[in-house]
Amino acid sequence: MTGRLDPTRTGAPDPGSAGRAGPAADVGRWFSTGAQTASVGAPDSPNAPSPNAPRTHARDHPWGPADPSLYGRLSTPEEVLGALDVLRGGPVTVLTGAGLSTESGLPDYRGPRAVPRTPMTYQEFVRSDLSRRRYWARSTVGWTQFGAARPNRGHRLLAALAAPLEIRGVITQNVDRLHEEAGSNPVVDLHGRLDVVRCLDCDATVSRDSLHSRLLGMNPDIAARLEDLARDAAQAPDGDAEVDRTSRFRYPPCALCGGMLKPDVVFFGESARREMVADAFALLERSRALLVLGSSLTVMSGLRFARQALADGKPVVIVNDGPTRADDRATVRVHGRVGDVLGAWALELGVRDHPGRHRSR
Numbered sequence: 001m002t003g004r005l006d007p008t009r010t011g012a013p014d015p016g017s018a019g020r021a022g023p024a025a026d027v028g029r030w031f032s033t034g035a036q037t038a039s040v041g042a043p044d045s046p047n048a049p050s051p052n053a054p055r056t057h058a059r060d061h062p063w064g065p066a067d068p069s070l071y072g073r074l075s076t077p078e079e080v081l082g083a084l085d086v087l088r089g090g091p092v093t094v095l096t097g098a099g100l101s102t103e104s105g106l107p108d109y110r111g112p113r114a115v116p117r118t119p120m121t122y123q124e125f126v127r128s129d130l131s132r133r134r135y136w137a138r139s140t141v142g143w144t145q146f147g148a149a150r151p152n153r154g155h156r157l158l159a160a161l162a163a164p165l166e167i168r169g170v171i172t173q174n175v176d177r178l179h180e181e182a183g184s185n186p187v188v189d190l191h192g193r194l195d196v197v198r199c200l201d202c203d204a205t206v207s208r209d210s211l212h213s214r215l216l217g218m219n220p221d222i223a224a225r226l227e228d229l230a231r232d233a234a235q236a237p238d239g240d241a242e243v244d245r246t247s248r249f250r251y252p253p254c255a256l257c258g259g260m261l262k263p264d265v266v267f268f269g270e271s272a273r274r275e276m277v278a279d280a281f282a283l284l285e286r287s288r289a290l291l292v293l294g295s296s297l298t299v300m301s302g303l304r305f306a307r308q309a310l311a312d313g314k315p316v317v318i319v320n321d322g323p324t325r326a327d328d329r330a331t332v333r334v335h336g337r338v339g340d341v342l343g344a345w346a347l348e349l350g351v352r353d354h355p356g357r358h359r360s361r
């Protein structure tokens with residue numbers, strides 16, 4: 001370790017993320033349906049309001065902008081390496097959140113640059129044809145951009161640190177599959193994956209890419225104006241974009257049974273899949289420590305792993321830019337960008353950045 005984390009790098013685009021200048025607009029709000037607000041209303045969430053009520057945790061709102069003064073704080077190099085000492089001797093389970101993917105150009109739901117938005121609930125989606133038209137229209141406009149996201153140095157470094165840190169596995173609240181693409185293994189996609197669509201009736205799955213082609217074919221007027229619509233939606237992230245008014249957007253039923261297709265991600269008002277939760281707890285059980293990266297632990301879905309680890313007497317190291325819901329209980333709290341901190345650890349351990357696996361599509 002040669003010096004202090006360089007604050008000028010904060011916010012700089014990662015060279016591996018297609019050279020974007022910052023987080024992309026959440027075209028389609030497809031993300032907001034799942035990752036950050038999942039498990040609100042879940043049975044294991046004692047403080048959860050009813051699924052129909054907007055969550056208004058006084059201290060930590062799950063989406064929308066936060067106080068900018070709470071961000072950008074940096075731990076000292078001694079603190080950063082001190083955290084590494086706690087993790088040494090593994091095995092370690094890692095829990096990641098949206099903060100890991102912002103450098104890949106994907107939006108976060110908190111932080112100073114977040115845009116207030118109202119996620120579509122599971123109930124709205126399944127009960128209303130109009131809601132589904134709106135969802136598929138928006139997410140069709142956003143899919144090209146989302147699908148172009150690539151792992152950033154945080155994902156690559158985490159994959160490269162798997163051996164020296166004896167990482168048992170990664171539990172992620174993200175739905176972008178960028179950990180898998182960077183080479184982490186195993187990964188538990190706690191909130192599902194956006195590149196897969198599942199039939200709610202027969203449980204069959206289809207790739208989002210193939211559904212995307214189908215949606216474009218069924219909606220040639222949208223297909224012809226994808227770029228304009230994306231720009232329009234980006235300028236009006238929480239409604240009133242032209243794409244919102246496409247009540248005539250057409251979407252297909254399941255090709256096998258005629259049932260209802262839904263992206264295979266956990267929506268607001270929906271619980272994480274039982275087997276995912278079981279896999280995640282199994283990882284934690286086989287580990288000596290928990291490392292939390294880029295998550296504010298706002299929702300119980302993630303927070304419960306930190307609580308479980310602490311209840312079992314295991315150290316919990318949290319690396320995040322901005323406050324988290326377990327700050328007062330963490331064994332070590334590191335402030336800074338995930339990529340910077342992992343970079344410092346990799347340097348200390350003599351690990352080089354990981355090139356990542358080649359993406360097939």
Ligand SMILES: [Zn+2]
Pocket residue numbers: 199200201202203204254255256257258259260
């Ligand atoms: Zn079906």
